[in-house]
Amino acid sequence: MRFQPALDKIPAYEAGKPIELVVREYGISPEKVLKLASNENPYGVSPKVSEVIKEAVYKMPLYPDDSYKALKDALAKTHGVDAKNVIQGNGSDQIFDFATRSVLNPGDKILQNGKTFSMYSIYAGQCGAETIQTSSELHDLNQFLDLYKKHSPKIIFICTPCNPIGDALDKSDLYTFLQKISSDTMVVLDAAYMEFGKTRDLRKEVQAADVISKFPNVLYTNTFSKIYGLGGMRIGYGIASEEMIRAFYKLRPPFNVSQLSQLAAATALSDREFVENYLKENLKEMVRYENFAKKKGLFYFESYANFITIKLDQAKLDSTQTFDTLLKEGIILRNLKSYGLNALRITIGRPEQNDRVLERLSELL
Known part of the structure; x- marks a missing residue:
């Protein structure tokens, strides 16, 4: 074969x-x-999540509401965006998959940090694209900009705070960088650890509503696996322009998040x-x-x-x-x-x- x-x-x-x-x-x-x-x-x-899952076990034989209205409304309220700007994923990994398949063709390139989450390059490789990366361990936006100008990548992946290093960019530095990037280049902002970052230093906080309103080419992603403790439920999400979300929905399989996962996620958002x-x-x-x-x-x-x-x-x-x-x-x-x-x-x-x-x-x- x-x-x-x-x-x-x-x-x-x-x-x-x-x-x-x-x-x-x-x-x-x-x-x-x-x-x-x-x-x-x-x-x-959260104990609230445990309780709601116990009460909803009877829903296991049923397909979920494929509109995911309750979950998207909860995420929209949390982030101050419209539900049309939100897409749910089977983990935030699936959102990266949507992003790469929506724009990459064989021979295209992505740009990422020297040490970062490996799934970016794996999804890009599945599309036949090449990964360009900085030589630095920490995010060096000057290197990013030099490589961007040299290679013209279709997607730039920025993980802040970054896995596996833990470093985080100041919002002001990130925005200065984004201003120099063409609106035709997608920038994926992986914010899986954003809550932890802003707790330690508010200068690291990047709000989804703010960044996508200023930069329509930015995709903001996050997950319920870390701070909400729902790794086993496999649920994440992306926030972006309506145009980008519409494109992703053409790649999304039906019922891509389980019945209990969306219920757990919406409940987790309510327990601050x-x-x-x-x-x-x-x-x-x-x-x-x-x-x-x-x-x-x-x-x-x-x-x-x-x-x-x-x-x-x-x-x-x-x-x-x-x-x-x-x-x-x-x-x-x-x-x-x-x-x-x-x-x-x-x-x-x-x-x-x-x-x-x-x-x-x-x-x-």
Whole structure:
């Protein structure tokens, strides 16, 4: 059987190790496995979400309302936009898929940061497009602009705050950059960690309504997997001009978000107290990791997300070996060797979870 030639150049996405794998391969009981690898919410979901899902189990045999009116109205209200500016996705990944397939042809190019979410280039590759990336670890908008002028990419992907590094752009710098980009170039602004970023520094906040009104070529995306704790429900969304959303709807499969997922998402938006408590705890525990790294003489990236990336070069440790050692003990972190970094990315957990990680890392160091 012959497959598309473009697939030969595309790596499969490698997700964080699941708890089930550790239980299965190392014989560790599930309650002793600690997973801080995928930037999930360590506090779970809002109690309001749990209750509404219990009450809605009877809807499981039914297809969802394919207009997704309740969810889109809730998102529109939250972000101060019209429902016509919103599209739901099976995770924000599906929105990236819509974006790439809507404009890319074989031979086209996308532009992204040197260290960023790998699915941008994977979706672009599926369209036969080439990925151009900066040489910097952090977002360097001067490099972006130079490469933009040289390569004329059809899409620019900007992840702020950025996964897997955690850096975030000031809104003023981002807007100055966007003013120099042609309206014919789509700019995808991946804001999966925006709530965390603005909590640490308001200069990092980019509001969907504001950016799409000023720059109609911008697609603002976000997810319910991080701050709302709905990773298992697979739901994200995009906010953009009506023209862009209409184009995406021609690519969207029917019923692309499940009945219970849209209900959970709309309910999660209503519980700000749950979100604010998590943001407060995340920042407090983040400081513990920063202080640990400083004390041990390790380099870390200042993070505006719900994770921290710590390099192991100064400790003369190999991230793969360290990752494997911890994995066998039931501690799942994220090894960033595949990103070209001798580093571990650690999701900020609950205090008692962080106690365990910090104690074990201290022993290894």
